[in-house]
Amino acid sequence: MENIKAVIFDLDGVICSTDEQHYQGWQALADRLGIPFSREVNNRFRGVSRMACMDILEEIGGKHYTDEEKVEYATWKNDYYRELLGEMSPKDLSEEVKSTLDELRARGYLLTIGSSSKNTRYILQRLGLEGYFDAISDGTNIVKSKPDPEVFLKSADFLSMPYENCLVVEDAISGVEAAHAAGMKAAAVGDAAENNVGDYILESFSDLLRLLPGRNNDLNE
Numbered sequence: 001m002e003n004i005k006a007v008i009f010d011l012d013g014v015i016c017s018t019d020e021q022h023y024q025g026w027q028a029l030a031d032r033l034g035i036p037f038s039r040e041v042n043n044r045f046r047g048v049s050r051m052a053c054m055d056i057l058e059e060i061g062g063k064h065y066t067d068e069e070k071v072e073y074a075t076w077k078n079d080y081y082r083e084l085l086g087e088m089s090p091k092d093l094s095e096e097v098k099s100t101l102d103e104l105r106a107r108g109y110l111l112t113i114g115s116s117s118k119n120t121r122y123i124l125q126r127l128g129l130e131g132y133f134d135a136i137s138d139g140t141n142i143v144k145s146k147p148d149p150e151v152f153l154k155s156a157d158f159l160s161m162p163y164e165n166c167l168v169v170e171d172a173i174s175g176v177e178a179a180h181a182a183g184m185k186a187a188a189v190g191d192a193a194e195n196n197v198g199d200y201i202l203e204s205f206s207d208l209l210r211l212l213p214g215r216n217n218d219l220n221e
């Protein structure tokens with residue numbers, strides 16, 4: 001861990017819990033389209049881009065939609081989801097997450113976001129974290145979804161940070177795979193931790209403070 005200088009956080013399921021809102025959005029769309037859906041299927045959507053989720057939904061339903069239809073349906077789900085996100089506020093940012101981030105920053109780490117979500121900046125704004133991170137790589141600056149490493153590589157590039165100096169924090173199995181494809185170690189929380197994937201399994205977000213000691217010795221570098 002001595003070589004870690006930057007921590008790249010996934011957003012949904014790591015910094016905040018938007019799982020329920022995503023699930024409700026997809027469930028509503030699946031109901032509209034007559035496709036069976038469940039929380040278990042929703043787990044497959046973690047870390048996966050919106051249009052890639054739409055492809056999975058089409059496959060589950062055994063349907064064949066045109067590209068225009070898929071865009072229309074994904075937009076419908078997103079509008080539903082955004083409406084639910086509108087109810088989020090800084091109260092939805094857990095004290096544990098905020099104090100851990102603040103302490104990591106005080107210890108000298110750069111903190112960035114690596115999320116597939118195109119709603120990243122909106123969610124950060126709802127949580128009162130607008131302008132907090134040193135860089136943001138999200139669904140608006142990538143063409144390939146996790147498990148492709150693009151989103152994490154870009155996050156490191158935005159800081160001009162070598163990839164091996166970055167640690168990823170993820171809740172998605174696809175996200176841990178993306179970190180490894182980027183040549184980065186991954187600390188797992190949530191679903192990824194429960195499935196025992198990742199180089200470090202965090203029982204709780206603040207376990208990061210045990211993994212990442214102060215970087216004060218860097219002052220002499």
Ligand code: G6P
Nearest residue numbers: 045046047048050116117118119
């Ligand atoms: C995150 C979530 C996924 C979601 C993706 C795209 O990675 O874990 O479940 O599909 O973002 O989100 P968006 O907000 O752009 O629809």
Ligand code: MG
Nearest residue numbers: 010012013171
């Ligand atoms: Mg996630």
